[in-house]
Amino acid sequence: MATIASSFTFTPQRHALFDSSSSFHGTRLAPPSLRFLSVKSDAQPSISVSASSSPPYDLKEFKFEPIKESIVSREMTRRYMMDMITYADTDVVIVGAGSAGLSCAYELSKNPSVQVAIIEQSVSPGGGAWLGGQLFSAMVVRKPAHVFLNELGIDYDEQDNYVVIKHAALFTSTIMSKLLARPNVKLFNAVAAEDLIVKGGRVGGVVTNWALVSMNHDTQSCMDPNVMEAKVVVSSCGHDGPFGATGVKRLKSIGMIDSVPGMKALDMNAAEDAIVRLTREIVPGMIVTGMEVAEIDGSPRMVCFLLFPFFIKWPVLD
Missing domain, CATH: 3.50.50.60 (FAD/NAD(P)-binding domain)
Structure with missing residues (x-):
């Protein structure tokens, strides 16, 4: 039996949730370009996500810079103590x-x-x-x-x-x-x-x-x-x-x-x-x-x- 697989693609087309004719005023939200596509498939139900550009980094190689735990403690403590000194008066x-x-x-x-x-x-x-x-x-x-x-x-x-x-x-x-x-x-x-x-x-x-x-x-x-x-x-x-x-x-x-x-x-x-x-x-x-x-x-x-x-x-x- 055929099933439906959904994928996301970014296009400047319709989506009711982001109707640019909204009655909201102030700073206008940038309209997302998002729509759903239905794809026929004989495979098991699945959801895939596709974007128009590749990630700017390789997640398999991603790594944070090293830091010592004591540095974290000193940075928090020093800055808070300086704030307490500054705002004591x-x-x-x-x-x-x-x-x-x-x-x-x-x-x-x-x-x-x-x-x-x-x-x-x-x-x-x-x-x-x-x-x-x-x-x-x-x-x-x-x-x-x-x-x-x-x-x-x-x-x-x-x-x-x-x-x-x-x-x-x-x-x-x-x-x-x-x-x-x-x-x-x-x-x-x-x-x-x-x-x-x-x-x-x-x-x-x-x-x-x-x-x-x-x-x-x-x-x-x-x-x-x-x-x-x-x-x-x-x-x-x-x-x-x-x-x-x-x-x-x-x-x-x-x-x-x-x-x-x-x-x-x-x-x-x-x-x-x-x-x-x-x-x-x-x-x-x-x-x-x-x-x-x-x-x-x-x-x-x-x-x-x-x-x-x-x-x-x-x-x-x-």
């Missing part, structure tokens, strides 16, 4: 690398004279911005935040009052790759901000530790932390949770603010406007942004990702 420390923190860092670091350190307790920065609501892929972004997507070069599906990114990870991965390539930015992930440095009624930095140590202080002997001094601390720790709203909760516990009422029930239209309006220096030396604003002001919760860069930079730069 810096311009801005941003606590929390979710969409608010990343957007803030992106805007501030456009000025090459502003040194920005980002503290993120997770190994994987990005917070909840890797997915949309309820673990779905798409991210809905209300205008005018689409202007920021244009700047980053992210494609989206444009609607009347909003745009849709087909996968939230496109935003997070793109902004991180552009941000971390800048020489005046350092991300310290897997690092937690355990406390604040406060002198004379002004926040002057953060107390840091490895995140796994911070999560397990009650299971081991005391492990003292480290510090990072800063002219400004931006707290973008998100809404309440194990590592959420830690900045404002600590301000309350040391008596620098009166209360943290927590966010109200969801109202997207009211919430996003409130975040823009209420982002501010909450105490001398410390600015609060993102969902942490809703926690301290009792404003509604929301599903908001990309309004932050339009308003976060002015209080920090001032």
Whole structure:
């Protein structure tokens, strides 16, 4: 019985998945030239792949350059220690690398004279911005935040009052790759901000530790932390949770603010406007942004990702 063998060939012809008439805007994707061919055969079912050019190297002869294990250790250790020395006293420390923190860092670091350190307790920065609501892929972004997507070069599906990114990870991965390539930015992930440095009624930095140590202080002997001094601390720790709203909760516990009422029930239209309006220096030396604003002001919760860069930079730069 005849069977079908499929092969891939690269041609400039049709494939519905890559329709160039897509409604996505921004940086246009290069259209792949891919199509499927059906080939009659009496052999067993098989799939073959063919390309228009040969590989640039012989895989049978491929070999990485040799390296000593100690060199790998020294390179990682030396560079990380130099980063810790460089950013021990810096311009801005941003606590929390979710969409608010990343957007803030992106805007501030456009000025090459502003040194920005980002503290993120997770190994994987990005917070909840890797997915949309309820673990779905798409991210809905209300205008005018689409202007920021244009700047980053992210494609989206444009609607009347909003745009849709087909996968939230496109935003997070793109902004991180552009941000971390800048020489005046350092991300310290897997690092937690355990406390604040406060002198004379002004926040002057953060107390840091490895995140796994911070999560397990009650299971081991005391492990003292480290510090990072800063002219400004931006707290973008998100809404309440194990590592959420830690900045404002600590301000309350040391008596620098009166209360943290927590966010109200969801109202997207009211919430996003409130975040823009209420982002501010909450105490001398410390600015609060993102969902942490809703926690301290009792404003509604929301599903908001990309309004932050339009308003976060002015209080920090001032």
